[in-house]
Amino acid sequence: MIGIGYDIGSSFVKAALVDVETGRPIARARVPEVEISIDALQIGWAEQDPNLWWQYLCDATKKLLSDAQIKADQISSIGISYQMHGLVLVDQELNPLRKSIIWCDSRATHFGEKAFEKLGKDYCKDHLLNSPGNFTASKLAWVIENEPELYQKAHKLMLPGDFLAAKLSGETQTTVTGLSEGIFWDFKNDQPSKALFDHYQMDQSLVPEVVDNFTVQATVSSAGAQATGLKEGTPITYRAGDQPNNAYTLGARKAGDVVATGGTSGVVYALTDQLSGQELTKVNTFAHVDYQPQKKIFGKLLNLNGAGIQYRWLHQLMGELGYDKLNEMAQQVPIGSNGLNVFSFGNGAERMLDNKVVNGHISNINFNIHDNNHMVRATLEGIAFAMIYGIEILKNDGVIIENLKVGNDNLFLSDVFSKTIADTLGISIQMLEATGAEGAAKASIARADQTQSNNNINITKTINPNPKLRDESIASFEKWRTQLFNNII
Numbered sequence: 001m002i003g004i005g006y007d008i009g010s011s012f013v014k015a016a017l018v019d020v021e022t023g024r025p026i027a028r029a030r031v032p033e034v035e036i037s038i039d040a041l042q043i044g045w046a047e048q049d050p051n052l053w054w055q056y057l058c059d060a061t062k063k064l065l066s067d068a069q070i071k072a073d074q075i076s077s078i079g080i081s082y083q084m085h086g087l088v089l090v091d092q093e094l095n096p097l098r099k100s101i102i103w104c105d106s107r108a109t110h111f112g113e114k115a116f117e118k119l120g121k122d123y124c125k126d127h128l129l130n131s132p133g134n135f136t137a138s139k140l141a142w143v144i145e146n147e148p149e150l151y152q153k154a155h156k157l158m159l160p161g162d163f164l165a166a167k168l169s170g171e172t173q174t175t176v177t178g179l180s181e182g183i184f185w186d187f188k189n190d191q192p193s194k195a196l197f198d199h200y201q202m203d204q205s206l207v208p209e210v211v212d213n214f215t216v217q218a219t220v221s222s223a224g225a226q227a228t229g230l231k232e233g234t235p236i237t238y239r240a241g242d243q244p245n246n247a248y249t250l251g252a253r254k255a256g257d258v259v260a261t262g263g264t265s266g267v268v269y270a271l272t273d274q275l276s277g278q279e280l281t282k283v284n285t286f287a288h289v290d291y292q293p294q295k296k297i298f299g300k301l302l303n304l305n306g307a308g309i310q311y312r313w314l315h316q317l318m319g320e321l322g323y324d325k326l327n328e329m330a331q332q333v334p335i336g337s338n339g340l341n342v343f344s345f346g347n348g349a350e351r352m353l354d355n356k357v358v359n360g361h362i363s364n365i366n367f368n369i370h371d372n373n374h375m376v377r378a379t380l381e382g383i384a385f386a387m388i389y390g391i392e393i394l395k396n397d398g399v400i401i402e403n404l405k406v407g408n409d410n411l412f413l414s415d416v417f418s419k420t421i422a423d424t425l426g427i428s429i430q431m432l433e434a435t436g437a438e439g440a441a442k443a444s445i446a447r448a449d450q451t452q453s454n455n456n457i458n459i460t461k462t463i464n465p466n467p468k469l470r471d472e473s474i475a476s477f478e479k480w481r482t483q484l485f486n487n488i489i
Contacts, residue, residue: 001076005441016437079444082161106349136182169218249439262411266307342382
């Protein structure tokens with residue numbers, strides 16, 4: 001039998017088939033061919049049509065089954081990983097009432113700030129584990145105030161993965177993990193936060209049925225089967241946000257494990273069983289996929305919005321040169337890019353900068369010195385330095401980082417990017433052969449016992465720090481950080 005996993009990103013929908021017996025991947029698919037667009041009707045806004053995600057999931061499923069010559073009745077389980085923090089509002093027929101306000105949309109920041117002030121730091125710290133910030137609950141508050149007629153039509157609120165599971169099954173459901181990432185969950189009382197719902201004047205009946213991450217949550221309906229090519233009755237046994245899923249995929253199971261990703265955004269995600277922390281407004285703490293009321297484990301997440309999207313922007317600006325070519329160009333320039341600095345904060349409000357919208361910056365450019373090679377290296381270094389600054393915030397929040405586990409894709413494939421982080425921090429980076437879609441498939445197979453999900457994760461590469469380059473790397477980072485504080489924020 002075979003598990004199928006989906007990874008619903010803001011750039012692509014990815015799907016993978018994994019063999020139940022061996023845990024090995026069978027096939028992968030990614031759609032569409034060109035990255036999904038993000039609609040920005042105003043500065044700081046970011047929306048996507050949930051129906052497009054569903055269309056691409058259907059397309060990816062059909063392509064996967066066809067290319068791998070797999071029959072629908074061979075699929076034994078379904079796992080879903082999805083872009084976090086997005087808001088999807090549906091009517092009773094599961095039709096989206098508006099485009100999804102996605103993770104990098106900044107419009108609700110003010111609502112979160114007012115809620116933090118009204119509810120109080122102590123309540124937010126003890127009950128929500130976060131300030132409400134710009135997360136899903138605050139996005140819904142924006143809808144209530146600005147689109148009240150639409151809000152009155154809403155049947156359920158969901159996160160992106162919940163919506164796709166609903167389209168597959170006809171059942172509206174969510175998880176504690178999902179509600180916590182939206183800042184809806186009261187950890188002290190293990191239920192949706194009445195204080196938050198009351199403050200935002202939200203109808204708590206909008207919350208779908210809460211199910212476990214690892215269980216038979218629902219099954220594919222006849223309509224879902226017809227749309228995707230899957231068999232009616234196939235169980236959906238796992239769902240999680242992309243970052244908790246990524247941690248799970250890379251073998252993070254216990255407190256102290258730390259993983260990182262360099263996709264559209266850059267993320268460092270550390271597991272902990274402690275609730276103490278000092279960076280309430282900068283670090284996000286959520287229920288991890290293994291969370292249970294009787295055995296609590298949390299993920300501390302530090303996010304950089306402008307990571308891979310900055311590199312993609314440069315890629316397009318350079319005339320669509322291959323990423324291998326860009327890395328080669330960056331290697332022609334010394335550490336520090338001869339003084340050129342790039343600040344990759346051009347993708348909405350940055351929580352690690354106290355939800356400020358500072359936009360992207362290029363600084364110290366000298367037309368007689370700097371060329372395309374310098375621009376590429378400075379961009380990679382700038383993204384890496386921003387992640388390093390975020391890691392320092394995590395350390396201040398009590399996280400100990402001795403090494404990083406990463407997937408073998410996206411920004412970490414760049415030697416310049418990976419070595420900048422390793423050399424500056426003096427830590428090793430383990431690159432593992434795993435993808436989010438494959439991780440979701442394995443998790444769906446494991447279900448509650450989680451026995452098989454750890455199998456067959458190969459270390460493809462280890463990037464060790466070069467002690468000879470550490471002083472130079474630290475000095476370059478310090479110059480970047482000084483300029484960040486003196487000239488940018």
